[in-house]
Amino acid sequence: MAFLRRTVGSGIRRYSQGAAKEWLTDDFLDSLRAVVGSAKVSAAAVVREQHGHDESMHRCCPPDAVVWPQTVEQVSLLASTCYSRGAPMIPFGTGTGLEGGVSAIQGGVCFNLTQMDRVLELNTEDFTVAVEPGVTRKALNHFLRGSGLWFPVDPGADASLCGMAATSASGTNAVRYGTMRQNVLNLQVVLPDGKVLHTGGQNRRPRKSAAGYNLTGLFVGSEGTLGFITQATVRLHGIPEATVAAVCGFPSVKAAVDSTVQILQAGIPIARIEFLDEVMMGACNRYSGLSYAEQPTLFLEFHGSTGGVREQVEATGEIVKSNDGSDFAWAQEQEARDQLWAARHNAWYAALALCPGRKAYSTDVCVPISRLPEVLVETKKDLLASKLTGPIVGHVGDGNFHCILMCDSEDDDEKGRVKEFAERLARRALAMDGTCTGEHGVGLGKRQLLREEVGDVALSTMQRIKAALDPKNLMNPGKVL
Known part of the structure; x- marks a missing residue:
């Protein structure tokens, strides 16, 4: 891998560990600066290190340069420049991934998309909103305050919406509201050669469509290997009239999970149902200053009308009781619910503190x-x-x-x-x-497991799709396939 740093009077000095990269020249970097300005291109070692890893254990693989585009037009021009020179391209959002998806294992140019952070179009009557890749889920829900709407897909980290689409993120609310696959209606994607694609047609936002191949679904979960997601149109949902959260402990893992299965089989429209084992509960108690019983535990949340939530709680309580679950510890006010779910969302850091x-x-x-x-x-x-x-x-x-x-x-x-x-x-x-x-x-670590899961025919089909859209294998190479 080539490592770069700026030096007085000599532009870029290249430190090479292996074959030289023909595209990696001062002229190439100047062409990137011509698109976004000198301040939006960096080859500084510390910046490259920051962009060479996510929150996973995969080793840091820094890119050779980092760029910060401001518009889709700039992303398109930068991609076209990289494509013509044969430079790998790696999309970067908030860096909260857990499978090494942003590692530049072949070097290349990292596109940091966080400065494209506008909410572009809110349609409250149609329950849709279009956002740029720098908009995070918390920022979107802050923007939606007072509208009666919210975006419920919640992977825990304050990830960017387009990054969540790229990884097909899920989270605590998926049992009721679905994952990103169910909540993305349209995507604007810059392909590796710089062409701009609208997967569902430009500016279109119907709730469903039977027109042609499902290109939106193709890019949701593509992990940056097919193009840059530069705009996402997503579904919004109405804020429920009533929300109640609860915590319940169980004598065994089996009792807690049996309760989960029975709650779902009973058709109770529960919004969240999260499991933490006794080790995780102990870690959360110590990290978040709580005092829950250190036993297998369910965190639950119910959404709906006041009467509907009451019925959900009663039915769930009967199931929990039949599996020797403890009495519910309730949280109904917003502050109390936030405190309860903060403990769940801090589970990663609580585990690290162990x-x-x-x-x-x-x-x-x-x-x-x-x-x-x-x-x-x-x-x-x-x-x-x-x-x-x-x-x-x-x-x-x-x-x-x-x-x-x-x-x-x-x-x-x-x-x-x-x-x-x-x-x-x-x-x-x-x-x-x-x-x-x-x-x-899949990222870096589960490529062989993907083959075992889907089989050779499905994998070769994916490879043909990749080759059709990215024939030079420049988009986040080495990931997924």
């Missing part, structure tokens, strides 16, 4: 709801046998859960055990007709 100085690797699998009790019980046994610290937290309402595995990056034996455990967990999910990733994506 083992100061260690890094964390968050696994991510999803299975059919009926197999959830079995896979969680087997996973707990595997954790104990592997002698690993791995709190479990999950969006169990849609069969998705994570082990946050603590790992000493200097301990090769422990790193090996973490890797082997993660692969066993993924293959256990595949054996139960599930998927190796429910929301984090």
Whole structure:
């Protein structure tokens, strides 16, 4: 990989570890500056390091340069310039990914899209809004205050909406409101050669369409390997009349997850149902200053009319009681609910605090709801046998859960055990007709598992799509496929 720094009187000095990159010249960098201005192009080592990794354990692979476009026209011109020179291109949003999706493993140019941060078009009567890639989910919901609407897809991190589309993000509300796949109506995408594509037609925002191939669905979850998502039109939802949250402990993992399955089978329209095992609850108590029982626990939330929520709570309470669950700890006022869910959202940092100085690797699998009790019980046994610290937290309402595995990056034996455990967990999910990733994506670490999951024919079809849209393999190369 080539490393760059600015030097007085000599432009760029190149430090090479391997074959030289023919495209990496002063002239090339000058062509990028001509599009966005000198202040919006950086080859400084510290900037490149910041853009060479996400929150995963994958090693940092810095790009050779970072650019900050302000408009879709600039993204198009920058992409065309890179394409003509054969320079790899890596989209960058907030950097909150967990599968190494922003690592520049072949070097290249990182496109930091955070300064494209406008809410472009709000249609309250149609429940839609169009946003640029720098708009985060919290910023959008702040913008929507007073409109009676909100955007419910909540992966925990304050990720950008277009980044969430690129990774097909999910989160705590998916059981009721769906994932990004169900909430994206149209995308504006800059293709690798600079052409601008509107996946559903320019400015179109119908709730559904049967016109042609589902190009929007193709780019949702593409992880930056097919193009730059520069605008997303998403569904909005009405803020419910009443919201009630609750916490309930259980004597065992199986009892908690059995309750989840039975709540869903009963058709109760629960908004959130999150599982935290006893290790995760202990970590959350210490990190967030709480005093919940350290046992397998469900965090639940109910949305609807006042009467409807009351009925949901009563029906859920009966199911919980039949599985020896504790009495609900309630939170109805906004402040109390925010405090309760803050503990859940801080689970990643609470887990890190369990083992100061260690890094964390968050696994991510999803299975059919009926197999959830079995896979969680087997996973707990595997954790104990592997002698690993791995709190479990999950969006169990849609069969998705994570082990946050603590790992000493200097301990090769422990790193090996973490890797082997993660692969066993993924293959256990595949054996139960599930998927190796429910929301984090494939990125760098799960490419072989993707092949095992979908098979050679499906994988070769994906490869042909990639080759058709990105024949030079310049868009985020080395990811997914």
